[in-house]
Amino acid sequence: MKENAPGAWLTLNASYFAAPVLNPLRLLDDAQTLIENAHGVVQVMRDALQLSPYVDNRALAHALKAVEILMEMSAGCAEVAHVRFVSIGDGWIDAYQSMDT
Structure with a gap:
């Protein structure tokens, strides 16, 4: 997500980058x-x-922007998890059960 702050040359950036090996x-x-x-x-x-x-x-707008960014990051994280579940198939169930023992 990129957004130019009004009246400023700064660019606000927020992204969620999931580790490639994370469960x-x-x-x-x-x-x-x-x-x-x-x-x-x-x-x-x-x-x-x-x-x-x-x-x-102004403070209310900043707080709402923070909520928006956190929600977008959460959705991106869940999306990456879904893609990994699909790519692993049912193998993740076995891996998860072996972690419990």
């Missing part, structure tokens, strides 16, 4: 963690908006 189940754990972080940002925003009658539109 797909760990990728799903990463996706869950990213979604939980997005949820945490939303909770902080909600609490702040309830406590203050004044809304800082």
